[in-house]
Every structure is written in structure tokens, then in C-alpha cells.
Amino acid sequence: MLKLCVTAIFLAPFASSGAEKPAGPPLVSEAFHKMYSSDFLGAQTVIGRYVSEQPNDPLGYAVRASALLFSELDRMGILESEFFESDNRISDSRKKLRPDKLTHDDFYAAIEKAEALSQAILDKKPNDPNALFSKCLALGETVDYMALVEKKQIASLSVNKRAYREAKHLLQVDPSFTDAYLTTGFTEYLVGTLPLVVRWFVKFDDVQGNKEQGFENLRMVATNGNYLKPLAKILLAAGYLREKKPVESQKLLAELAREFPTNRLIRNELAKMNARLKSGG
Numbered sequence: 001m002l003k004l005c006v007t008a009i010f011l012a013p014f015a016s017s018g019a020e021k022p023a024g025p026p027l028v029s030e031a032f033h034k035m036y037s038s039d040f041l042g043a044q045t046v047i048g049r050y051v052s053e054q055p056n057d058p059l060g061y062a063v064r065a066s067a068l069l070f071s072e073l074d075r076m077g078i079l080e081s082e083f084f085e086s087d088n089r090i091s092d093s094r095k096k097l098r099p100d101k102l103t104h105d106d107f108y109a110a111i112e113k114a115e116a117l118s119q120a121i122l123d124k125k126p127n128d129p130n131a132l133f134s135k136c137l138a139l140g141e142t143v144d145y146m147a148l149v150e151k152k153q154i155a156s157l158s159v160n161k162r163a164y165r166e167a168k169h170l171l172q173v174d175p176s177f178t179d180a181y182l183t184t185g186f187t188e189y190l191v192g193t194l195p196l197v198v199r200w201f202v203k204f205d206d207v208q209g210n211k212e213q214g215f216e217n218l219r220m221v222a223t224n225g226n227y228l229k230p231l232a233k234i235l236l237a238a239g240y241l242r243e244k245k246p247v248e249s250q251k252l253l254a255e256l257a258r259e260f261p262t263n264r265l266i267r268n269e270l271a272k273m274n275a276r277l278k279s280g281g
Contacts, residue, residue: 024226025050031063032227037262040071058117058134065110065141069149072103078148079234079265099149107145114138132170133177139163140182179228181217182235215239222252230256237269246277 027050034043044067051060073079076097115138121131140163146156167180218239221232233252240249253270260266 025054025059027053028059028063029227031067032230035067035070036230036256037260038074038264039262040067040074043067043070056117057130058114058121058138059130061110061114061117062134062137062141065107065114065138068103068107068110069141069145072100072107072145072149074265075100076149107141111138111142127169127173129170129174129177132166132173133180136163136166136170136180139166178220178224179226182221182225182228182232230259234266246273249273250277 027046031043031047031050034046044064047060047063047067051064054060114134118131118135118138121128122135125131139159143156143160143163146152146159170177170180215236218232218236221228222236225232233256237249237252240246250270250273253266253273256263256266257270
């Protein structure tokens with residue numbers, strides 16, 4: 001069974017290993033904050049304003065896809081601790097809830113626009129950081145949607161390879177885009193959990209499958225990340241749960257609950273974790 005564990009949700013912005021990265025467009029930051037606060041409609045409204053103001057910026061469409069992805073993951077109950085603890089729930093296509101057709105179409109339309117605008121910029125400026133980041137983010141979201149919503153885990157691996165290459169390229173161009181370490185960290189962890197036969201058929205260049213290195217990259221984003229700092233904490237909390245480290249998971253969930261008090265999922269997961277630790281489980 002493919003242990004996709006905390007999959008491509010890992011694929012978000014990057015933390016910083018050098019100079020501080022600018023916060024980015026205020027509307028983009030606001031949209032991400034609303035997403036983490038479970039206000040998906042509000043996130044769509046805010047990023048819609050940004051797209052209207054900056055129609056040629058691929059980042060706006062990538063963030064629009066993020067809001068659609070998060071809303072669908074929430075609706076389908078995918079971001080729950082039991083999901084991350086069980087490979088069966090990742091691959092189980094018999095769940096009652098199915099992908100929403102309208103969301104599916106809107107999501108892929110946003111992804112297509114983000115990739116097209118990014119590529120148009122990269123054709124002229126191959127090292128443009130914003131275009132590289134937007135493309136990486138769009139590819140990561142595609143991996144998540146395919147693997148978690150559509151249950152196409154095997155097919156998503158080829159897209160994950162592309163996302164990894166874009167993230168490596170971005171970090172070479174601008175190491176301060178720490179959010180990119182979310183992609184590289186997830187890929188290291190993912191490959192480290194794949195069965196040997198799958199690793200033989202699906203080769204990732206320059207990836208050793210070092211799970212600890214994967215965790216270290218995610219910790220960098222959780223500490224110094226920009227848009228995806230909270231996401232890195234969510235993924236780390238889920239990863240620690242899988243690795244039988246509930247105390248570390250509880251600490252991250254508590255931080256997230258304080259930062260995003262309206263996020264019902266985080267509050268519920270923290271309550272369950274507190275109960276587990278109290279009972280010695």
C-alpha cells in the first residue's frame with residue numbers, strides 16, 4: 001500500500017535560510033489567513049480582488065486553486081487525524097463524499113491559468129522567482145487534489161516529480177523562498193515511505209528518501225515560512241502523529257489553535273490529542 005501519508009498538502013510556500021523574505025502582496029497574505037481560519041468563501045473573495053487588480057500575475061490563480069482545494073478537503077473530511085494515521089483512508093475510493101463537479105472544474109481552470117501565465121513569464125525570464133513559485137504551488141496543489149480528492153495516488157507521483165524540480169530550481173535562484181522547502185521536504189518523506197518496488201519504478205532525481213531530512217525541511221518552513229508556515233505546522237503535526245510522537249504533534253496543534261481560533265478542525269484535533277495524552281495513549 002502506498003504510504004502517501006501527509007501528502008501534497010505539504011506543497012506550499014517556502015521558509016527562509018538567509019535574508020528575510022518580503023511578506024508578499026497583502027491580499028494574498030489575507031487570503032491564506034482566511035483559508036487557515038476555514039473561511040473559504042472569504043478567501044475566494046479576497047483573492048478574486050487580487051486577480052482583478054493583477055490579472056497577469058500567476059500567483060493569484062495559484063492561490064485561488066489553494067482556496068478551492070482547502071474547501072474541498074474540508075468538505076470531504078480529509079484533514080483529520082484518522083486520515084493521516086491510516087493509509088487505507090487515503091486510497092479508499094468508497095467514501096460517500098465524491099469530488100464536487102463545479103469545484104473540480106474551477107480548480108483545474110485556476111491551475112491551468114496559473115501554469116500558463118507562469119510559463120509565459122519563464123519563457124522570457126527563466127529565473128523569475130514569482131513565476132517559479134507560482135508554478136511550484138500550482139503543481140503541488142495538483143498533486144494534492146489528484147492524490148487526496150480524486151484518489152489517484154500513483155498518477156500524482158509524476159506531477160510531484162515536476163513540483164520537486166521547480167522547487168529545487170527556485171531555491172537555487174532565491175534561497176530566501178523558504179516555502180519551497182515544503183515541497184522538497186514532503187518529497188523526501190514521501191519517497192522514504194514508498195515500498196521498494198514503487199521506488200524502483202518511480203525514480204526521483206537527487207532524492208534519497210531521508211525521512212528525517214524531510215522533517216527538517218518542514219521544520220524550516222514551520223519556523224520561518226511565509227504563506228505556508230501554518231500549513232507546514234499542520235503537516236508536521238500529522239507527520240509526528242504517524243511517527244508516534246504525540247507530544248510534538250500536540251504542541252504544534254496548540255500553536256495553530258491560538259493563531260486560528262475559528263478553525264474547527266484544528267480545535268477538534270487538539271482536543272482529541274489532549275484526551276489521548278491524558279489517557280496515556
